[in-house]
Amino acid sequence: MSTDRPTDRRDRRPSRARALGATDSRDGGETDAFFTRLLVSTHTLDRHRVRRERRSNAPSRPSIIIMREESAVRRTGETTTTTTRSAKELRRARTYAPDAYEYHGFVRVRKEGLGARVNEDASSRFPFGDGFEFETCECETEEMVEATASMVSAERRARLENVLANRSFSLMPVLEGIYDIGNMLAVCRTTEALGIGCASIVSSKGLSFKASGRTSGGALKWQHIEQFETSESALRAAKKKGYRILTTEFEGAYPLSHYDWTIPTAVVFGNEREGVSEEAKAMSDGGVFIPMFGFTESLNISVAAALVMSHAVTDRINRQGFHGDLTEEEKRVLRGVYMSRLIPNYAKQGYLEDLVARHRKGKGDAKAVHRNGEDDDVCEEELDEQLLLAELAASNVVGRRLPKKDLGWDKHLDE
Numbered sequence: 001m002s003t004d005r006p007t008d009r010r011d012r013r014p015s016r017a018r019a020l021g022a023t024d025s026r027d028g029g030e031t032d033a034f035f036t037r038l039l040v041s042t043h044t045l046d047r048h049r050v051r052r053e054r055r056s057n058a059p060s061r062p063s064i065i066i067m068r069e070e071s072a073v074r075r076t077g078e079t080t081t082t083t084t085r086s087a088k089e090l091r092r093a094r095t096y097a098p099d100a101y102e103y104h105g106f107v108r109v110r111k112e113g114l115g116a117r118v119n120e121d122a123s124s125r126f127p128f129g130d131g132f133e134f135e136t137c138e139c140e141t142e143e144m145v146e147a148t149a150s151m152v153s154a155e156r157r158a159r160l161e162n163v164l165a166n167r168s169f170s171l172m173p174v175l176e177g178i179y180d181i182g183n184m185l186a187v188c189r190t191t192e193a194l195g196i197g198c199a200s201i202v203s204s205k206g207l208s209f210k211a212s213g214r215t216s217g218g219a220l221k222w223q224h225i226e227q228f229e230t231s232e233s234a235l236r237a238a239k240k241k242g243y244r245i246l247t248t249e250f251e252g253a254y255p256l257s258h259y260d261w262t263i264p265t266a267v268v269f270g271n272e273r274e275g276v277s278e279e280a281k282a283m284s285d286g287g288v289f290i291p292m293f294g295f296t297e298s299l300n301i302s303v304a305a306a307l308v309m310s311h312a313v314t315d316r317i318n319r320q321g322f323h324g325d326l327t328e329e330e331k332r333v334l335r336g337v338y339m340s341r342l343i344p345n346y347a348k349q350g351y352l353e354d355l356v357a358r359h360r361k362g363k364g365d366a367k368a369v370h371r372n373g374e375d376d377d378v379c380e381e382e383l384d385e386q387l388l389l390a391e392l393a394a395s396n397v398v399g400r401r402l403p404k405k406d407l408g409w410d411k412h413l414d415e
Helices: 033-057 064-076 087-093 141-149 154-165 181-193 231-240 278-283 301-320 328-342 351-376 380-395
Strands: 101-104 107-110 116-118 128-133 171-176 198-202 224-228 244-248 265-269 286-289
Touching: 128 141, 128 328, 141 328, 141 351, 154 328, 171 181, 171 231, 171 301, 181 198, 181 301, 198 231, 224 231, 231 244, 231 265, 231 278, 244 278, 265 301
Parallel strands: 171 198, 171 265, 198 224, 244 265, 244 286
Antiparallel strands: 101 107, 116 128
């Protein structure tokens, strides 16, 4: 057995510097560790340089789109020009649908999936129509209330009725080009807490943002948010609905106490930098400002909206004794809309549609059970239990467990 084993661990591994011709200083070589590393680095740079030269000399591969165009030219014999655009250019040219999505807390919801019909009367301030319309079925407002009734507690139902009694669409904040999304959501949260059921947002770039559930507090779930690309279109729609337009400014404006807020009013709040635009001032019916007595000359947009809308609601209550002004028909429609959003998982695509289908199936099963019960002379208690189980199965709240199979091991207990 040979005893010429290397004593140093570095001698056991082949060195890249030795492969390039460098020798170790311990063997009598003149190249030290610095030149060894330099040789290794030089070899690595040479390899990368050779690879770059090969890539530059290689012919570029045409894209799939260009290859398809060339094949089409060969077939037809006609000359065509091919234009390609980058992904950034495609995103910039993409059209934005402002009413396609809305945000309920952290959840991005497609409005069409919620099914609530839109009021086709453009002159009405109430935004919802009677009933729901899904992709495969339609249902009335009362049917939606019945389908969701077993999934909403009595306390939530009482809270809903109190909200309907104090809900109003006669006041509306118009947020014009707000830069900070947090301020925008804070305004929606404050106005919804005051019983204001709608808000209008002007944004030329669209609202493709991630809403903060902590900032909005889920207020967008209960408010009707309209989005416009220009101030002119937003204020023109508000005037068509009978709103008086007031802009928040100082020059030529009046304090909050000057106006009668029982008149339907839309208040325009400008952005954090320029304030209200000249276009909005030209279309407004007057200006309003918040009296301030300190050194501070301006307020945050969310604070200003809270003060203005709180004063407006208080003035309405002092003048006419109430703030909510919905008719019984509007309360009935809005009750169905809010009941559909009180249940869990309502924002999932197709969930409400499936819920209505299960409710109809359970209702049909309950009627069949009732007919069979009359024929077979079933007691009323059993009929009530079967009807209740059919409703619960339709709402998918509980499932009745099947009885366990009798294995016969406990027969001796009966003896």
